[in-house]
Amino acid sequence: MKQTVAFEPHAKNVFFHILTQCNLACRHCYINPKQHGNLSLDIGTICKWLDAFSGQDSASNVIFLGGEPTMHPDLDKAIRHARATGYKSITVDTNGYCFHDILDKTDPGEVDVFSFSLDGPTPEVNDPLRGKGSFETCTKNLQKAVARGFGISLIYTVSSGNLNYLDQMPERLAQWGVQRFFIQVIGLRGNAASGNTDLTQLTRSQWNDVVPYVAERAARLGIETTYPKVFLDPGESFECAGKVAENFFIFPNGRVYRCPLCEDYPIHSLAFENDTLKPVPGLQEDRFFELSIPEGCVMNKLIQPGNMEYDKNGDPLYKVACCLLKERVSHPHQP
Numbered sequence: 244m245k246q247t248v249a250f251e252p253h254a255k256n257v258f259f260h261i262l263t264q265c266n267l268a269c270r271h272c273y274i275n276p277k278q279h280g281n282l283s284l285d286i287g288t289i290c291k292w293l294d295a296f297s298g299q300d301s302a303s304n305v306i307f308l309g310g311e312p313t314m315h316p317d318l319d320k321a322i323r324h325a326r327a328t329g330y331k332s333i334t335v336d337t338n339g340y341c342f343h344d345i346l347d348k349t350d351p352g353e354v355d356v357f358s359f360s361l362d363g364p365t366p367e368v369n370d371p372l373r374g375k376g377s378f379e380t381c382t383k384n385l386q387k388a389v390a391r392g393f394g395i396s397l398i399y400t401v402s403s404g405n406l407n408y409l410d411q412m413p414e415r416l417a418q419w420g421v422q423r424f425f426i427q428v429i430g431l432r433g434n435a436a437s438g439n440t441d442l443t444q445l446t447r448s449q450w451n452d453v454v455p456y457v458a459e460r461a462a463r464l465g466i467e468t469t470y471p472k473v474f475l476d477p478g479e480s481f482e483c484a485g486k487v488a489e490n491f492f493i494f495p496n497g498r499v500y501r502c503p504l505c506e507d508y509p510i511h512s513l514a515f516e517n518d519t520l521k522p523v524p525g526l527q528e529d530r531f532f533e534l535s536i537p538e539g540c541v542m543n544k545l546i547q548p549g550n551m552e553y554d555k556n557g558d559p560l561y562k563v564a565c566c567l568l569k570e571r572v573s574h575p576h577q578p
């Protein structure tokens with residue numbers, strides 16, 4: 244069963260980059276030190292910033308990110324603080340190195356999901372993209388996390404460098420015991436935006452021909468699979484998550500964005516000042532969310548205009564969806 248995942252208006256999703264350092268140097272890395280700095284937040288600050296989004300009127304979910312969040316020596320304390328202050332779900336996105344014995348220092352009652360990033364079904368595909376030895380380390384720790392009883396998901400970032408191997412992933416995931424599969428699209432952010440990589444985004448037909456088919460196959464193996472919608476079907480209405488959902492992308496230099504496509508620019512709409520979250524005045528991302536254009540997402544049109552195609556009258560052939568709008572494929576026998 245395929246369904247478009249609607250934006251949840253009363254759920255806050257807090258994507259918390261607690262540091263920007265990482266042991267790897269992936270070719271498509273989206274961290275941009277010029278914009279995001281190179282700080283590692285101390286545990287006191289992490290807890291105060293978590294408190295700014297917890298409790299009261301709506302349920303909050305937190306996703307701890309980096310850099311590599313497990314390089315932070317106090318990640319376990321941050322997880323416990325989030326749990327104690329009412330966060331509805333806690334996810335850790337890791338490159339698989341799982342530093343500071345994080346799989347032993349936490350348990351499945353504290354972390355809902357460890358989400359592992361892997362970009363190929365074999366070391367030969369994955370390691371040239373993510374780093375030598377990363378396949379072996381990631382899959383070893385992934386299987387350890389499965390054995391410890393954690394919820395496990397896997398993120399595969401599709402680019403021209405690994406598109407042809409995506410269809411080998413469903414069987415590997417089933418073999419490893421992965422429950423959820425996120426197929427991500429390489430974006431024009433970080434290395435890709437600065438021209439530091441030769442990897443390219445997929446064309447519309449490459450995406451439509453391959454990704455839904457692989458998602459369906461994974462779902463038939465019992466793995467719930469999610470991928471960005473990217474292109475809206477005719478008649479589907481466009482919504483900007485910056486207007487209708489509550490997503491917060493926090494960076495350790497205090498910037499807080501509502502839209503991930505804006506993260507390479509100093510147009511964050513919120514910022515922490517002395518540990519208090521404040522709106523940033525002026526021409527910031529929230530002003531772009533209000534614009535209505537026939538192409539759909541305004542930020543896509545501004546920074547990734549190559550995603551668009553037009554007819555001979557100059558009208559767009561389709562709308563590009565919000566980058567946060569997802570399709571989810573699952574089968575009824577799944578738990």
Ligand code: SF4
Pocket residue numbers: 265266267268269271272273274309310311338360
């Ligand atoms: S693991 Fe993440 S933060 Fe580290 S280099 Fe790769 S994409 Fe960047």
Ligand code: SF4
Pocket residue numbers: 482483484485486501502503504531532539540541542543564565566567
């Ligand atoms: S990706 Fe586009 S539609 Fe989504 S929040 Fe950003 S500007 Fe809005």
